[in-house]
Amino acid sequence: MAVKTGIRRVGMEAGNVPTQTKDCAALDPFMAFHINKGLVRKYMNSLLIGELSPEQPSFEPTKNKELIDEFRELRATVERMGLMKANHVFFLLHLLHILLLDVAAWLTLWVFGTSLVPFLLCAVLLSTVQAQAGWLQHDFGHLSVFSTSTWNHLLHHFVIGHLKGAPASWWNHMHFQHHAKPNCFGKDPDINMHPLFFALGKILSVELGKRKKKYMPYNHQHKYFFLIGPPALLPLYFQWYIFYFAIHRKKWVDLAWMITFYVRLFLTYQPLLGLKGILGLFFVVRFLESHWFVWVTQMNHIPMHIDRDRNMDWVSIQLHATCNVHKSAFNDWFSGHLNFQIEHHLFPTMPRHNYHKVAPLVQSLCAKYGIEYQSKPLLSAFADIVYSLKESGQLWLDAYLHQ
Numbered sequence: 001m002a003v004k005t006g007i008r009r010v011g012m013e014a015g016n017v018p019t020q021t022k023d024c025a026a027l028d029p030f031m032a033f034h035i036n037k038g039l040v041r042k043y044m045n046s047l048l049i050g051e052l053s054p055e056q057p058s059f060e061p062t063k064n065k066e067l068i069d070e071f072r073e074l075r076a077t078v079e080r081m082g083l084m085k086a087n088h089v090f091f092l093l094h095l096l097h098i099l100l101l102d103v104a105a106w107l108t109l110w111v112f113g114t115s116l117v118p119f120l121l122c123a124v125l126l127s128t129v130q131a132q133a134g135w136l137q138h139d140f141g142h143l144s145v146f147s148t149s150t151w152n153h154l155l156h157h158f159v160i161g162h163l164k165g166a167p168a169s170w171w172n173h174m175h176f177q178h179h180a181k182p183n184c185f186g187k188d189p190d191i192n193m194h195p196l197f198f199a200l201g202k203i204l205s206v207e208l209g210k211r212k213k214k215y216m217p218y219n220h221q222h223k224y225f226f227l228i229g230p231p232a233l234l235p236l237y238f239q240w241y242i243f244y245f246a247i248h249r250k251k252w253v254d255l256a257w258m259i260t261f262y263v264r265l266f267l268t269y270q271p272l273l274g275l276k277g278i279l280g281l282f283f284v285v286r287f288l289e290s291h292w293f294v295w296v297t298q299m300n301h302i303p304m305h306i307d308r309d310r311n312m313d314w315v316s317i318q319l320h321a322t323c324n325v326h327k328s329a330f331n332d333w334f335s336g337h338l339n340f341q342i343e344h345h346l347f348p349t350m351p352r353h354n355y356h357k358v359a360p361l362v363q364s365l366c367a368k369y370g371i372e373y374q375s376k377p378l379l380s381a382f383a384d385i386v387y388s389l390k391e392s393g394q395l396w397l398d399a400y401l402h403q
Contacts, residue, residue: 028068028314029180031075035143035349063313067369071315071346074361078347083358086145086351094136098163101129109272123281127288133163134293135336141171144349161257162264166238167246169254179348182321183301184309190297191306197221197228198389201306205392209399219397222390229298234290235283296334299325299381300341303388304374318345319366323374325381327356334378342373 034040059065078084105125112118139145140156156168174189181187183201191200199205199218208218216224246255269278305320312320325331325339338344340355343362350358366373376384 028071032314032346032348033176033179035147036149039149060311062311064316064369065313067315067365068313070365070368074365075347077361078350078358081357083354084347084350085147087353088145090351090353091136091139091145094132095159098129098132098136101125101132102163105129106268106272109269114273114277119281120284123284123288126281126285127292130164130285130289131292132333132336133159134289135338137164137168137171138175138336138338139352141168141175142348144351157254157257161254162260165258165261165265166242167251167254167258169249169251170242170245173245179345181309182318182345183304183306184317184321185307187309190301194306198225199392199396200302200389202392202395203307205396206399206403209396209401210403212400214400218393221393222386225386225389230291230294231287232290233294235286239286295382295385296336296338298385299378300338303381303384315346316371318342319371319373321345323376323381324359325378326375327359331378339378 030037030040102125105122108118108122108125112121137156137160140152140159143149143152145155146152153168160166160168160171178188178190183191185191185194185201185204194200194204195208195213196215198216198221199208205218242258243255245251246258265282266278269281273281300322304323319342322341322345324342325335327339331339337352337355340352340359343350343355343358344352346362347355347358363373365371
């Protein structure tokens with residue numbers, strides 16, 4: 001973290017404990033994103049541009065110091081409880097179930113032939129593989145499985161590169177920006193579809209309307225979302241952009257991992273389907289996976305507060321931008337435990353099987369400081385995406401016509 005106004009020097013003492021004072025605004029994201037603070041230390045001296053004198057205030061009025069202090073106490077409690085330690089058997093079984101589904105997809109065509117029903121069943125199984133591998137690569141990408149970054153990075157490359165055909169560097173580049181400033185326009189790439197395709201959030205939508213900006217008929221966005229959202233994101237955008245990203249940024253290792261996915265796909269399915277059949281199967285799988293991915297990833301954020309960066313404290317940003325979906329065996333599996341989005345954003349390196357254990361503590365923290373802790377049924381969460389798009393579209397239209 002670079003030292004800016006209001007941020008004291010971020011250094012490390014023995015035992016990997018940050019030396020900065022408790023009022024350092026950089027401490028919370030630093031602690032949240034890194035599992036090996038000592039390793040990061042060597043990169044930090046070059047970022048130091050100065051230190052505040054002791055009498056200088058280092059907490060800005062837009063930040064809730066009491067909330068931050070109590071959250072840091074909560075994090076210390078969580079670490080003492082052992083909730084940051086992963087159960088490796090959990091992740092091994094998850095990987096095995098993905099590999100078994102992958103084999104089952106191929107066996108479906110090999111045993112039952114390539115007629116329509118086996119073809120569609122194979123596609124459903126493969127889309128399940130892709131979705132579940134997406135959640136697993138997310139675990140490795142957040143360094144939440146192993147205690148060392150090296151093993152997390154290696155397995156991240158394997159899962160996202162070989163099992164999914166995407167570059168790990170692209171995911172890291174996009175996803176950590178999202179975690180640093182979720183739902184902050186201009187800083188969270190996950191809401192970059194505003195304003196070109198959608199008007200998001202009440203404040204930004206009204207602002208867009210007042211400026212008489214109309215890139216799309218936003219008052220109908222809750223309808224065309226079903227056309228350009230879930231069906232199109234992966235097959236029509238991500239699929240080509242990931243190659244552009246890897247080549248443009250010269251991520252040759254990532255590109256090599258990606259190629260192994262396509263080589264494996266061709267070698268295993270070409271004898272059964274031929275080239276045209278493989279292309280058709282691949283498109284159907286990406287189409288189905290795209291629906292799964294979009295609904296799950298947007299249900300926790302799109303209905304929540306979206307605005308420009310208002311320089312709030314890190315904990316408040318996370319809490320205002322996220323909501324949960326009720327726990328159940330299916331919801332946990334279907335969403336990769338991202339139904340605990342609040343806990344995931346507060347503790348991104350926590351193994352997902354521990355989210356439900358820390359949830360009551362987070363609820364108590366929110367209740368004490370008057371912050372709404374939202375948790376809802378899965379289908380209600382899906383519906384809220386559409387309702388929020390309808391509401392922000394109407395707000396845009398009213399401002400566009402009357403303000």
